[in-house]
Amino acid sequence: MTERNIHVEPAAARAVEDQHIEIVERKGIGHPDSICDGVAEEVARALARTYLDRFGRLLHFNTDETQLVAGTAAPAFGGGEMLEPIYLLIVGRATKTYEGEKIPAETIALKAAREYLDETFPHLDVGTDIIVDIKLGEGSGDLQDVFGEEGAVPMANDTSYGVGHAPLTETEQIVYNTERQLNTTYAEDNPEIGQDIKVMGKREGDQIDVTVAVAMVDRYIADMEEYKQAVRDVEAYVEDLASEYTDRDVTVYVNTADDYEEGSIYLTTTGTSAEQGDDGSVGRGNRANGLITPNRPMSMEATSGKNPVNHIGKIYNLLSTEIAESVVEDVDGIRQLQMRLLSQIGQPIDHPHVADAQVLTEDGVEIEDIREEIVDTVDDELANVTDITERVIENELSTF
Amino acid sequence: MTERNIHVEPAAARAVEDQHIEIVERKGIGHPDSICDGVAEEVARALARTYLDRFGRLLHFNTDETQLVAGTAAPAFGGGEMLEPIYLLIVGRATKTYEGEKIPAETIALKAAREYLDETFPHLDVGTDIIVDIKLGEGSGDLQDVFGEEGAVPMANDTSYGVGHAPLTETEQIVYNTERQLNTTYAEDNPEIGQDIKVMGKREGDQIDVTVAVAMVDRYIADMEEYKQAVRDVEAYVEDLASEYTDRDVTVYVNTADDYEEGSIYLTTTGTSAEQGDDGSVGRGNRANGLITPNRPMSMEATSGKNPVNHIGKIYNLLSTEIAESVVEDVDGIRQLQMRLLSQIGQPIDHPHVADAQVLTEDGVEIEDIREEIVDTVDDELANVTDITERVIENELSTF
């Protein structure tokens, strides 16, 4: 039995899998919003590691505000060039002095951002194709006090909440894995696809449409024929991939905005639309679970870039997803589980004001049969909430 | 009978008013995120008016990316001062040449932003306390073609969706009106309250907690006693106001993070936390209806700053709320209505791919009794979709 305030109740809504229309979206790692999420989170990790290394504890910071201003490019078959650089402004707060010691927060952040961009975007020459600038102020004094004693469970920085769910619907799985597989396995053998891959899944009844926009990289594409082939290859790959996750009818569309006759195609020099006309910022794209799911409750909070100690907008979004996944894995008979964690400012984060599990059971299973198991799993996860902090710092948890 | 694809079906979920826990939030116009929303939208309106005045039609633009970097301030009873200015970067795309004529997009945007800030923030000396900078590129060529012929209904710029609902729950009404009334009626007689007012409503069963954070303006507050009185005054005012919207028990908390003993209170020089430590950006705060409502489906799209002609992320979020309100007003017997509009890229925006009304009827009313009325109202509203564009430009529709 737990002292934590854990509620388990039947879901207020039909299972998403049963709703007539379902929409799911994922912005790939090269989308301008995701570039910002990625940089913000990498910067946060670098700051966290620095504070731990130097002081044995995390200090206040929040870097969840990177802004990207698109550049100008002249892509061309066989290889074009960037004309005007992308501008990336890292914005946020960090502790720069602690117990008399200076902390190089800005240079650490810049280094982290550059290394992340270098690794993630092989066709983006950092410093030439993209300018990385920074404005990292110090926080307001008050906030610095919220961090608890070493070893103690931190206090919530805000009255806020996080939401998560499990398992993913078929459409969610397809959308998520389409981007992930294209940007890893497929990209290894197909350097012509850029990192800016946007996937939209729409299910109407049992018909799933998967619309994929892939920024093709000009240096690997000699002419229009090769471009068309590259598009067809992605199409075929995604069709195959989708069939692993569903028996429903799937139609795949790739780069539908192309107009071959006008010569208007999705060709880029760097692999991202940030090179020309698409601005971006943190927290405007994927939620903490990597998806945008309008059929589900979502949190507006940006997860990327926040400090992983006590920032509810980060911790509870990551944790609620973790909990949902654990419960579904550990407890039989659950068709859909939605987890919500509500914090109270100033209270220990392992004791949410409410932990709220909305459950749809499989046919023949009653909630009462499994309530206790669910509560126990939720309780265990909450007891280990600080693991989230560590895993974020170790880069074991993605935030977008 | 309509040729539009309008679905009316029973809601998949319990009415929000019946759910055990409900959370509602509103970031007031002086919150750093709202400052960005407000500037972005004002800039968009100014650009729209310019294009209309000069060419009789809207041209491509999108200014939904303003970034705010907090300043540093030294508030003090009786009047403090800003030490380092807030930095506001207006980011976006705009057409700068049309039919051989140059359009001063950047100077128009700067002027609009300054005027908005001047009007909205009486204690913020624009140019001294806040630097307004701008990076407004031109869009990618492709996007410019989407705008239809003059007079014709524009085509959707994306496959996307909008969501809206009506009526507001009691908690939603309280949260929304608390900020609106404080920032208008109450502020008239109480200059000590700043524009940065954040309201969080939490309902558990029949207990509603309203937590209000109000940035107090130092020049109107002589000492700690006056500060405490100002807090108590807001508390009393909100208690009164809340009772107009509900018979439930309401508890009001104001500036709960204050610590009088430590002298740590929410005192500002300019009326916004942007003066010290709180960054902000567009699309991170309120949704198009002015609220953050995690119990409801929400769109991740930033509404503010987008062009109001064919940007689904703007039009359909505003329109779905308009439709929901119209239907609830026109058709008797509806307890809760949630409207969703799904677009298809390249199709006329008055013909959404699906218009989806999820209805909870009042006791004794069957959906079938009112289905036709609902469809007719939805159909009428869709037929007049371009009114949304005009009303946005005329500043008759708020976007945050």
Added chain:
Amino acid sequence: MTERNIHVEPAAARAVEDQHIEIVERKGIGHPDSICDGVAEEVARALARTYLDRFGRLLHFNTDETQLVAGTAAPAFGGGEMLEPIYLLIVGRATKTYEGEKIPAETIALKAAREYLDETFPHLDVGTDIIVDIKLGEGSGDLQDVFGEEGAVPMANDTSYGVGHAPLTETEQIVYNTERQLNTTYAEDNPEIGQDIKVMGKREGDQIDVTVAVAMVDRYIADMEEYKQAVRDVEAYVEDLASEYTDRDVTVYVNTADDYEEGSIYLTTTGTSAEQGDDGSVGRGNRANGLITPNRPMSMEATSGKNPVNHIGKIYNLLSTEIAESVVEDVDGIRQLQMRLLSQIGQPIDHPHVADAQVLTEDGVEIEDIREEIVDTVDDELANVTDITERVIENELSTF
């Protein structure tokens, strides 16, 4: 007799008035370089006043680095418009904390810059036509110690020098007064001339050519005829003015780069070439006496923006000109005097390492006859060196 190291010797060179070719230039207050000089100096004055008001003494600062990036404009007869704003970056160092008290150096600087621009450029809408940004760091710790005790004569911050001369040659007087009169008396009745007036004087023997470039303001000029008339008016005015200073032959050229047939004329919307294509920065234009005089020794040091307490690059350039003028006024028989002051870092500024007067006497006067008088005057001026500081702060001394 003085303990100061004051040398008086015959000039090493022919009088400039006697040299065959003489070149003199003045960049008017609206020239992009002068805009930067003016802002830098105004910012310095504002900081100086602040330190004096708050602490009764000056603290370390140096703001001699403002950078202007030109905008884009579309001037047109009757009134054009700015398309992209000028960008002005105030750069420098200032003390931001003193004895535990915070000093709002950045907001003070911004306010001073805006007010200066507002007053000086009636057709420039500050905040719309020009963005004023700032990066004001703190100095290195060492520098802060150089400031002496209150009341004491400050120590030189560097081993450096200043140069000045008197009287002005005829060409120098013409060049200087042409800009000064055009930008004051003439401008009162002729609003069509902008502040960006550049004057180049070239004397070959007894022929003086005065080349004036005047940015005309489009809103006051209806067509090409009016433009031509405006040019002719300036020409006539300068011819008249020049004749007050010389009996030599003077030819005046105005806006010689114009090409009426191509329609290429010097028309501006704001009155300065900074609106289109001409960048600027501090210390690149006029020397401390308001002129560029390649026939004379000049100091490379920027005078504008430096602190007026102990910065030799400022004090000694202003003072050497003051001394030269005093000596020439007080002592009869001097045809040309060039003053040079050489400092030694860490020594009191009223005791230069060397004060070096190079004198050309009038016919019939021997240096020995007036040496003592000269030394006395120089000595007096040096004894009152701190007057320079006060007069700079009181805006009684121009620095460019």
Added chain:
Amino acid sequence: MTERNIHVEPAAARAVEDQHIEIVERKGIGHPDSICDGVAEEVARALARTYLDRFGRLLHFNTDETQLVAGTAAPAFGGGEMLEPIYLLIVGRATKTYEGEKIPAETIALKAAREYLDETFPHLDVGTDIIVDIKLGEGSGDLQDVFGEEGAVPMANDTSYGVGHAPLTETEQIVYNTERQLNTTYAEDNPEIGQDIKVMGKREGDQIDVTVAVAMVDRYIADMEEYKQAVRDVEAYVEDLASEYTDRDVTVYVNTADDYEEGSIYLTTTGTSAEQGDDGSVGRGNRANGLITPNRPMSMEATSGKNPVNHIGKIYNLLSTEIAESVVEDVDGIRQLQMRLLSQIGQPIDHPHVADAQVLTEDGVEIEDIREEIVDTVDDELANVTDITERVIENELSTF
């Protein structure tokens, strides 16, 4: 006999070598002003090469306005770190479209700047320790027309002038070579000296004082003893070096502002004072011949960053020095020669309005004896003026 307007006349002044006081200064390549000069010139070269490669001719550009804002550093024996990055803003004008083709002026400039910084400053991590930003506009339309036909001699862009002299005095040689040798030969074996080396030479009669400020690099210096040794080593090296250029008495001072007792020494992490407190910009330091020589006429024009085709402020400053050196080398009997070239806007640059050689002959030599030789050499050099353009582009001519 030449048709060019070449004047040869006796100097109006005593030889600088004979004047009682002589002051000479050189800011080394790592001085903040020189960093800007170096970047500006490198950017100019890269743009020039690009235009030549792509169009076979130079197009309009001018990048003589780089601005550096100092960072913040925490140097420490054995190796410190940068806390806040230096900010470098490249400013200027460049042609971005020519005959319908886009030119990536900004990315080319950024790449050139980074490569220059990487090569020149081994201890500066570009992108981390220094942010390189850019604002490169297009010029005003008029200016673009000045560039002549291919092959033809370009027309002067302005009525301006250049000055140069030869030979260098002993003090000039010492000052110049001290920095050059320290930053090359000496640095090879002594990595502890940074690139920011400032040399001031002051000669009074036959006593020469050489004051050297060398930024020491912390990672190579373990403690105060090693620091003192490093200072003494530089002292000894410069004493040796100076004796190669003069028989006069030379006293060398190194890092005189150090205060060992206070622990206030010139220790840096990156080798330049730009890391902490010293801002910089183009054209504020060395003249085109690498020196600041207040005993000589100087041009105020920034040489670095200007286009080398027709910009008189660049061409004539470089050329007049070249001519002076050639004449002194080719013609016997010259003790000091000062060359001045005066242009006339719109006239071919190989035909200056006046080329003016002021000559001091050696004892026993009359000007008339060598006048013709001088005129011939000057004439030859003027005839080959376009070589200057090529040599600038090939990086064979230093501009600062």
